[in-house]
Structure formats: C-alpha cells, structure tokens
Amino acid sequence: MQGAVVQMRPQGALEVPLPAACPNCGGEIDKTQERWRCAKGTACALPALIEYAAQREMLDIDGLGRTYVAALVASGYVNDVADLFTLTVEQLAEASKSAKRAAKLAEQIEAAKTLPLSRVFCALGVLGTGRSMSRRIARHFGTMDAIRQADAAALQGVEGIGPEKAPVIVEQVAGLAPVIDKLLAAGVNMTEPQEALTVESAGPLVGKVVVVTGKMSGRLEDYGRSEMNALIEKAGGRAGSSVSAKTSILVAAPATGGKPSSKAVKAAELGVVVLTPEAFADLVADYLA
Numbered sequence: 265m266q267g268a269v270v271q272m273r274p275q276g277a278l279e280v281p282l283p284a285a286c287p288n289c290g291g292e293i294d295k296t297q298e299r300w301r302c303a304k305g306t307a308c309a310l311p312a313l314i315e316y317a318a319q320r321e322m323l324d325i326d327g328l329g330r331t332y333v334a335a336l337v338a339s340g341y342v343n344d345v346a347d348l349f350t351l352t353v354e355q356l357a358e359a360s361k362s363a364k365r366a367a368k369l370a371e372q373i374e375a376a377k378t379l380p381l382s383r384v385f386c387a388l389g390v391l392g393t394g395r396s397m398s399r400r401i402a403r404h405f406g407t408m409d410a411i412r413q414a415d416a417a418a419l420q421g422v423e424g425i426g427p428e429k430a431p432v433i434v435e436q437v438a439g440l441a442p443v444i445d446k447l448l449a450a451g452v453n454m455t456e457p458q459e460a461l462t463v464e465s466a467g468p469l470v471g472k473v474v475v476v477t478g479k480m481s482g483r484l485e486d487y488g489r490s491e492m493n494a495l496i497e498k499a500g501g502r503a504g505s506s507v508s509a510k511t512s513i514l515v516a517a518p519a520t521g522g523k524p525s526s527k528a529v530k531a532a533e534l535g536v537v538v539l540t541p542e543a544f545a546d547l548v549a550d551y552l553a
C-alpha cells in the first residue's frame with residue numbers, strides 16, 4: 265500500500281495544502297476520482313486545446329496561433345474544437361484582422377474535414393492518448409461510432425491500453441459526445457482509411473517495437489520524431505521511446521566520433537537489431553511518402 269512515510273520527512277518540513285480551486289482558472293475542482301480535475305473539463309484550458317488541435321500532426325490549420333485562438337475564444341465564436349468547423353470567413357477576419365489570412369484559414373479548416381479519423385481523434389485531446397495512441401485506436405476500431413460504443417474491455421484490445429487507462433478513455437469519449445456530434449454535423453470525416461485498417465496484418469513491422477535515435481539521413485532526412493513514429497505505425501509496428509527487452513529494432517545514425525549512443529550500447533547488450541536510417545528506409549520503402 266502506498267502512502268506518506270512520515271518518519272522520513274526532514275525537520276521543519278511544511279505541509280503543502282491541497283488546492284481549493286483550479287490553479288488554472290480558479291473554478292471548482294472535480295474530486296470524484298483519484299486524480300482531481302477542473303470541473304470545467306477541457307473548457308478550463310480551451311485556448312491551449314485549440315492550439316494543440318490546430319497543429320500540423322492533428323488538423324494542420326497553419327496560422328491559427330495563440331493570438332488568433334485567444335481572439336476567437338474571447339469573442340465566443342469558439343467554445344470547443346468542433347466550433348472551428350462552423351467559423352465563417354467574416355468571423356475569422358475579425359479575429360485575424362486580415363481578410364486574406366481569413367480566407368486562407370477557411371480553406372485549411374475545410375481541408376481538415378477530410379483528414380483521417382486518427383488525426384481528428386487526436387485533436388479532441390482525450391486524456392491518456394496522443395498521436396501514436398490515437399492512430400492505434402483509430403486503426404483498431406475504424407470509425408468514431410465504434411470508438412464511442414467501445415467499453416473498457418474493448419479498448420484493452422488496443423496495444424498499450426491497460427485496465428487503468430481504458431476506463432479513463434471511455435469516460436473522456438463519453439464526455440465529449442456533444443463535441444463529436446457537432447463534428448459529425450459539420451461534415452468532418454469520422455473514419456480511418458481502409459489501407460490503414462489492414463496495416464496490422466500486412467506491414468513489414470508487424471509485431472515489432474521500433475526505437476529511433478539521432479538525426480535521420482538519406483531518404484529519411486526530413487523525418488522528425490513525429491514523422492518517424494507515424495511511419496513505423498504505418499508499416500505495422502509500434503514506436504518505442506527507450507530500448508528494452510521488448511525492442512525489436514533500433515534505428516540509429518552511425519556514431520559520430522566513434523562513440524555510440526547510450527541507446528545503441530543498450531541495444532548491443534540486449535541483442536537488438538540496429539539499422540541505419542538508409543537500411544530502415546529500404547525495409548519500409550513501400551510506406552515512404
């Protein structure tokens with residue numbers, strides 16, 4: 265059983281009082297669960313959530329930065345992620361102070377309606393998920409409707425979701441029902457491409473955990489960490505963050521100065537296959553953009 269070890273407290277230690285209100289907005293705190301949360305939910309940090317949703321890896325609405333998001337939220341035009349898809353050019357122009365920028369933003373928002381379900385789901389900011397987990401969830405269930413109908417047991421069928429995380433995700437998705445309904449009404453795509461659904465049984469990395477370290481080169485030169493993770497999962501694998509006994513492949517650039525990275529050393533100790541960026545590119549050549 266976990267708990268405070270009182271006898272190990274240093275002399276003169278001061279008690280840290282529990283917050284009586286949300287540190288971010290000053291509102292009420294939901295204390296019904298082990299982890300306390302703001303009673304306002306995502307509305308507490310709405311500007312940050314909208315900025316997150318607009319990022320390239322999610323809705324890819326370039327130019328929708330902090331200043332414009334703050335203006336849209338302050339005006340009352342945006343109260344959740346779904347409201348982005350009902351904004352008019354006039355409302356965007358009011359927030360951006362530029363008709364030209366507003367027209368460009370409107371085009372990007374319209375284009376975001378056709379993005380894969382995994383990107384849209386990630387934009388919702390569900391606790392316990394991120395870009396990689398959102399892709400796994402979308403590929404596992406195929407449609408938003410299937411995700412909404414899934415219980416905690418069904419969610420545990422997704423790699424990386426255990427008995428503790430599953431109920432949290434179920435609760436979050438249920439709480440986002442009004443937002444999801446608004447996205448549907450706005451015509452936002454709620455399905456994952458068919459080719460993505462067959463990856464788990466067809467890709468060259470099926471059943472493999474791949475860790476990437478260092479700067480990529482050759483055909484992967486323009487691939488950052490996020491793009492590499494997406495590529496790994498597109499080819500059927502799972503992206504890992506550290507080398508362990510579960511790691512199948514380490515993608516690492518040749519050591520500079522003759523000194524291998526700590527991940528490369530660990531991989532050698534564990535007998536993990538180490539591939540150069542070019543060798544890995546050959547392995548997943550059919551999945552390169």
